[in-house]
Amino acid sequence: MSEQSQYQPPYTITPTILNMVAKISENVGRLSVLADADKALHLRRINRIRTIHGSLAIEGNTLSEAQITAVLDGKRVVAPPREIKEASNAIAVYDRIERWRPTVEEDLIEAHRALMKGLIDDAGAYRLGGVGVMGDGQVLHMAPPANRVQKLMHDLFMWLSASDDHPLITSSVFHYEFEFIHPFADGNGRMGRLWQTLILTRWNQLFAHIPVESLVHEHQTDYYQALQDSTDAVDSAPFIEFMLRMILDAVSLLTPQVAPQATPQVQELLAVLNGEMSRAQLQNAVGLKDRKSFRERYIAPALAMGLIEMTLPGKPNSPLQKYRLSGKGRSWRMNQKII
Template structure:
């Protein structure tokens, strides 16, 4: 790289259209958010989804319920490494507003926070050479360790001086960061964290959206976009992918926040709510199936239980242990409201 390095990419028609679409959607979402009366709850939910999604991409097994429990200071039965990763991520997002995207000091501090207790060189650039593996195949050999400091310095200088739209600049940075692979571990979660940081300084609303959870839903496409950009030696395919993910995330969140889009329960969910509304205590799965006269366990989970949980209409009595044999369910406040309407 030179002092005037310009990361290679071109403005495809898809990129131009996606930037316009996202900007329009953000305007609509900002108007919806102003009238939302559950902003704190939504921000907390989005933060949990963001952490769970980003860590899951790296193989972390914790569920949203378990991360919620950790956030609340509750005990969670899970691998110690997974719990440490979640606690680190929670701490990182608490420091999020204090970081500047073009600051190398802040970048290293963020990595130190994310990877504390997980690797020996947390907060420092790698000292050895690394390759990105797909099963047993090396799909990308990162630049030599000796080149990492100057490459990162040039990338951060570009980020500080570029006139590109933040949607594009953040995606370019994310791709270039993954190409350089500056750390011995934690590069994926750092790249996603830093893109969100860049975007949040352009539009604060984007700090609240669970983009990482959407990327997790399209994990194979995420890695395919990285590999395609590597093959083409330019960031364009990755920019298109990330912008499409951001656009879909905003569209989904706006629909959920729109007043008329409050949960419209299916007949199956309505029946489940009615059973719990008439109960005097929390009930387990077997009790619920019996009261609903259902014999097929998987059908009950797919058509009744999971939709009700996803809509926030039910609560688990053991959220830190979602698969516990002692798990029971009760109506949430939203579920109580829905049951009264029914």
């Protein structure tokens, strides 16, 4: 065995990781029995748009899902030309996702060329200079020197080809290692998320149409924090756990399940809940003045049904407490929109 093929990225497979792999696999199995072909095709289109919107939004693109849909349909969109180009490139790349081979380095380079065509001069070429990851006006991570990129990427692909770990794990490790190396001058975030989706799609075709990127965008701060935590620990387990949570939530959104019988009050709460909201914000949104009645008729039953969750579950009475939709709650709301 050559020296290059012996490279082993540092990561620990924790009980949490194993538990989520099992849950995701179970839900993917249930998803595969979707019988309504027309609804499935409709969802694929919606989810592809959400995937592209989420991945671009993380990088600062301001186009809405409606505008990206218009770009997809060839309609005129009034927006910055660069953002429209980013969207049209991403649409073209995701449309070709089934042809890229996840363990072939040349395919990654070709995909980057297509993704960044007309956006940077060196699309489809590894960077020749130093690069750092910025956040809040400071450098969060200095990527390895440019003269090491080719060797690091070669080693990473050799490891991916030889690894016997579950694709849910290897895809997350590859994603983290790719972001750590930061091989291109621009487009690294988009490419890392694309390649994880590609690895997962080779495991199960359903992942070509599951909008994991959309959930990553909703938890963008946590995404960057997981990257930083893994770098600090010299172990990508924190990032693996984060990505598996996003994948589990994304899969749960689409998994056929018996819709819970929510009361009109709980349904109203789910309709107004957007992101993370405090009790006062939610109470104001539904127009109810009585705090006790709101807690008993809205918050408590929604929590009991698992449709919402606390941001601080260990401190239920904290003044900083907020609420958000759970995976089950998002699935419920999505089903209401489709039916």
